[in-house]
Amino acid sequence: AQSVTQLGSHVSVSEGALVLLRxxxxxxxxxxxxxxxxxxxxxxxxxxxxxxxxxxxxxxxGFEAEFKKSETSFHLTKPSAHMSDAAEYFCAVSNSGGxxxxxxxxKGTLLTVNP
Amino acid sequence: GAGVSQSPSxxxxxxxxxxxxxxxxxxxxxxxYWYRQSLGQGxxxxxYFQGNSAPDKSGLPSDRFSAERTGGSVSTLxxxxxxxxxxxxxxxxxxxxxxxxxxxxxxxxRLSVL
Numbered sequence: 274a275q276s277v278t279q280l281g282s283h284v285s286v287s288e289g290a291l292v293l294l295r296x297x298x299x300x301x302x303x304x305x306x307x308x309x310x311x312x313x314x315x316x317x318x319x320x321x322x323x324x325x326x327x328x329x330x331x332x333x334x335g336f337e338a339e340f341k342k343s344e345t346s347f348h349l350t351k352p353s354a355h356m357s358d359a360a361e362y363f364c365a366v367s368n369s370g371g372x373x374x375x376x377x378x379x380k381g382t383l384l385t386v387n388p
Numbered sequence: 389g390a391g392v393s394q395s396p397s398x399x400x401x402x403x404x405x406x407x408x409x410x411x412x413x414x415x416x417x418x419x420x421y422w423y424r425q426s427l428g429q430g431x432x433x434x435x436y437f438q439g440n441s442a443p444d445k446s447g448l449p450s451d452r453f454s455a456e457r458t459g460g461s462v463s464t465l466x467x468x469x470x471x472x473x474x475x476x477x478x479x480x481x482x483x484x485x486x487x488x489x490x491x492x493x494x495x496x497x498r499l500s501v502l
Contacts, residue, residue, distance in 0.1 A: 309493075316392070316479060316493035363431065374419060374483075375444065376491060378431035 275300040275366050279379035287387050292336075292351040294382045296364030299345060305373065306347040307365040308338055311381075317363065323347060334358070359386045390414065392494035394480050400500045401470055409465040409497045413482030420463050421483075421491060422455060426476035434478075437463060470501045 280295040298304055305324045309317040321332025328340040338349045347364060361383045365376040393412040401407050413420050422434040434447040437457045448454070452471075457463040467474055477498050481491040 314495065316495045317481075318493070319490050322490065365431075374421070374436050374438075375433050375447075376421075376423075376431075377433070378423075380430045 275304065275368065275377050277364050277366050277377055277379035279362075279364050279382050281382055282380060283383045283385065285385040285387060286354045288356055289353050292349070292354045292358065292384065294349040294362050294364075294384065296338075296347045296349065296379060297345055298347060298364070298366045300366055300368065302368050305367045306338075306340060307367075307376065308332065308336070308347075308349050309363045309365060309378075311361045311363065313360075320349070320362075354384075354386045356386050356388065359384055392480055392482055392492055394478075394494035394497050396497060397495065398498045398500075400502065402502055403472060404469055406466065406468045407470055407499065409467075409478050409499070411463045411465070411480030411482075411494060413461060413463070413480070414492055415461075417482035417484055417492075418460065419483045419485060419489070419491075420457060421481040422463070422465050423479045423481065424449075424476045425479055425496065431479070434465070467499075470499075472501050475499055475501045 276299045278297045307322045308320040311317050320336050321330045323330050323340045331337045336351045361381045363381045364379040367376050395410045420437040425431045435455050436444040439460045440457050452468045455465045477496040479496045481493045483489040483491045
């Protein structure tokens with residue numbers, strides 16, 4: 274079984290400040306890891322994914338995440354927050370083995386950006 | 389090109405009624421998924437289609453829920469005898485294949501059961 278824990282259901286930062294959204298996972302096999310963003314009344318949009326290549330993954334809109342196997346973490350960062358980054362962010366894991374189609378999501382972190 | 393399209397975007401129904409939710413995946417995507425997003429449970433996997441077959445229905449919460457996919461394209465999620473706890477946003481996604489292939493999501497259908 275696999276699971277995802279996102280620490281902090283709500284994170285608030287000032288515009289221009291560092292964004293750090295935390296994600297820890299558990300998986301019995303090497304995982305694939307994803308970060309999705311959801312804007313109000315919209316579907317989920319992929320920010321970035323890790324599929325066992327480089328451990329530092331760069332995504333869209335200036336976001337990046339680092340896979341740390343020893344810490345079972347895949348935290349999302351952005352050096353400087355923009356107002357347009359305000360949204361809900363979801364970390365997800367799937368197996369690299371058998372049931373690799375099934376995404377298991379964290380509960381989400383709502384990011385607020387203050388002017 | 390067109391993304392994943394879901395209809396209706398909003399559905400209000402009375403308890404006990406049946407509802408059908410539709411998903412049009414991205415053209416050429418063989419894999420299709422349904423997820424449910426609710427306040428209490430977050431995002432939950434419901435069912436996975438590869439072509440017209442559903443090798444994994446393990447996430448369907450009860451036998452009131454069913455889904456089909458025809459022609460390897462459009463999918464319908466049906467909820468019979470709706471209950472208030474079925475109120476949620478139902479999200480559909482599609483991908484070129486499974487595994488590390490990106491799942492592209494629709495905007496969802498917000499279902500409210502009164």
